[in-house]
Amino acid sequence: MFLDCGRKLEKTHACTGRTCKLHAERSWEGQDANRGSSSCKRMYPPSRKDFISLTLSDPHSHAYNNGKHRRQSCWRKWKQLSRLQRSLILFLLALLLILGLLSYPSITEQWRGKQSPLDAQLTCTRSESVSNLHGAGFLEETQTSSFIIFRLFLFVVSTGPADRLEAVRDAFRHAWKGYKDHAWGHDELKPISKSFSEWFGLGLTLIDSLDTMWIMGLKEEFAEARRWVEKELSFDKNVDVNLFETTIRILGGLLSCYHLSGDQLFLEKAKDLGSRLMPAFKTPSKIPFSDVNIGKGTAHPPRWTSDSTVAEVTSIQLEFRELSRLTQEPQYQEVVNEVMKMVHTLPGKHDGLVPMFINTNSGQFTHKGVFTLGARADSYYEYLLKQWIQGGKTEDDLLEDYLQAIEGVKKHLVRKTGPNMLTFIGELSHNRFNAKMDHLVCFLPGTLALGAHNGLPGDHMDLAVQLMETCHQMYVQMETGLSPEIAHFSLQSSDGRDVVVKPADRHNLLRPETVESLFYMYRFTKDTKYRDWGWDILQNFNKYTKIPDGGYTSINNVRDPVNPGPRDKMESFFLGETLKYLYLLFSDDMKLLSLDKYIFNTEAHPLPIWPSPPK
Structure with a gap:
């Protein structure tokens, strides 16, 4: 029982400022509870034990007020409960x-x-x-x-590294569940309608995801997918496939799985596919056609043009070269090396920068005067460096072209925004600068960092750090925390905002380029902010693109967190690249796919750096 005598004791006490309890074993009948103070009324019969709660506070404290009564009331209710x-x-x-x-x-x-x-x-x-x-x-x-x-x-x-690794695994399992339930064996999942779409009819998502499952230790999922490859995957189909996409996703995925698992099945499938892609190189110029029928053994350019994009014909080299090394059949390496030799000597470059299109009949650049590091040209620059590293840093033409191109980028395409001096990469169209940057360009910080790690100039790393910040801002300046497909940058300080997005460019396709570069930047600098930025991106994917029944979807509007507009499509590269790079970013095992032993193709499939130079 609590008694409140209603006044403050003016005395110094060892428990000043706290509540002291005095136990009385005798009855109170009008006695003074504090020996001389005003009387407190008796509340219970004499036989009842009572408790007195007195608050003795510091005379200089202002804490003694009506809160005392509330504390005593709570304590009274607590003490009235039984011990049980x-x-x-x-x-x-x-x-x-x-x-x-x-x-x-x-x-x-x-x-x-x-x-x-x-x-x-x-x-x-x-x-x-x-x-x-x-x-x-x-x-x-x-x-x-x-x-x-x-x-x-x-x-x-x-949220430590182990928690983040498990979160990435959970995201992969969730995406894989949607694919397995509604799109098994097909190219891509449509998670909202719980259906699928076909591009080549070759199980694109499944093959693109194989090495990701191996790296994450998802053994059951990998074993089930392997059984499909063994029993169901056939390239003997009357179907047109894109040479570039099939090479980087399927051929690259099979070669990577062979190296990681040692399973001969994947090498056999890779050899079968590689031989079926070879007709694409039967052109007057030796510049390959964009499309090939892997069942009929015929190839052709797109129906609307005789051109191929420069990125398509110069970003298949890592895979074809590796196929030759493994099979000891030189024809694969020979055809792709011939393409690089031709591009090396072609006129029409601008301080190392290349146009976006090349004609398969003449072997010459077309649409000259337009230079970008975005779509149709991006991975040309990436593969210059990576081929040089893959071959043991002995192919001087590749290094020369890469270094010249980066100097051209710095001279013609690098600018800073007006509001906050963010460094970005724009485009050049007939000597007119356009402050437009595709999300695809966010591969460049990682590529620059990889070059610096392999002994190239230190200012490449400085530029990588600046561009990484810009790619990060392309996410954080959007209301959903997800980047648009294309960003425009403000050159005037009066504009107030660095990143401007046009309505047609507000979509997000679950792309990997930013988290890819975050992986490289963390591996080489150990700066944990890059991990934190990647974690934010994963959280926002979960918040705005995750479908409850399984899968993730691309969205239409990164500026609208209330209605981002799901597109009902999960790209294969979300499992093959985006989640893989996030997993490697959060892994503390620096020997896991060491960047001194492996090179990643442009679809994030790791291939070994050769122990001896190419012949």
């Missing part, structure tokens, strides 16, 4: 805390989603650093803890 009741409450609280801690890793990826069962909880993020953008007001998370507030208590949990 109090023990039961404490046990339930402890159990709830333990269950919350144990369940955290499995709910990490879902708690920000629309369908999350944790919507009733309050989540907040603590950012411990602010970016150095002058006046931008953008927050940049370097160390993040997630707070989960339940009704009865608060606890803090961190």
Whole structure:
């Protein structure tokens, strides 16, 4: 029983400022509770034990007020409970805390989603650093803890590397579930309509995902997919396929799986496919056609032009060269090396920059005067460097073309925004600069960092750091935290905003280029901010693109978090590239696909760096 004598004791006491309990074993009948103060009324018969709660506060403290009565009331109610009741409450609280801690890793990826069962909880993020953008007001998370507030208590949990790795695995399992349930053996999943779409009819998503499953240790999923490859995958089909896409996704995926698993099945399938792609090189110029019928053994350019894109014909070399090395059949390497020799000597370049199109009849560049590092040209620059590394850094023409191209980029395409001096890569059209940058260009920070790691000039790394920040801002300046397909940049400081997005460019296709570069940047710098940026991207994929029944979808509008406009399509590269690079970004095992031993093709399929130079 609590008695409040209604006044403050003016005395110095060892427990000043806290609540002291005095136990009385005798009855009170009008006596002074504080020996001389005003009397307190008797509340119970003499035989009842009573408890007196007195608050002795510091005379200089202002904390003693009406809150005292509330504290005493709560304490009174607590003491009125039986020992069994109090023990039961404490046990339930402890159990709830333990269950919350144990369940955290499995709910990490879902708690920000629309369908999350944790919507009733309050989540907040603590950012411990602010970016150095002058006046931008953008927050940049370097160390993040997630707070989960339940009704009865608060606890803090961190998202360490192990939790993030598991979150990526969970994302892959969720995407794979949708594919397995609704699109098994087909090219791509349509997660909203729970159906599929065909491009080549070759199980594109399945093959693109094989090495990702191996790397993540998803053994059951890998074994099931392997059985499909063994029993169902056949290239003896009357179907036209795109030479470039089939090479980087299917041929590259099969070669990568062979190296990772040692399973001869994948090499046999790769050899079969490679031989069926060879008719594409039967052209007057030796520049390959874009399309080939792998059943009939015929090839042709697109119906609307006799041109191929420069990226298509110069970004198949890693795979064909490796196929020759493994099979000891030189024809694959010979045809792709011939393409690179021709491009090396072609007129029409602009300080190492190449046009976007090349004619398969004449072997000459077309549509001259337009230069970009975006679509139709991007991976030309990537494969110059990677072929040089793959072959043991002995092919001087490749290195020369790469270094000259990067100098051309710095001279003609690099600019800074007006508002916050973000470095970006624009485009050049007949000497007119266009402040437009595709998300595809975000491959460049990783490529520059890879070159610097292999002994190329240090200012390449400086540019990589600056461009990585810009690619990050393409995400954080959008309301969904996801990048648009194409961004335009403000050159005038009066514009106020660095990134401007036109309505037709607001879609997001779950692309990998930014997380790819984050992986390279973290591997070479160990700066944890790159991991944090990747974690934010994964969380936003989960929030805005995840379909509850399985799969992820591309979206139409990164500027509208309320209605991002799902497109009902999950690209194969989301599993083959995006989630793979996120997994490698969060892995603490630096020997896992060491960048001193492996080179990644443009579809994120790792191939070994050759132990001896090419012949």
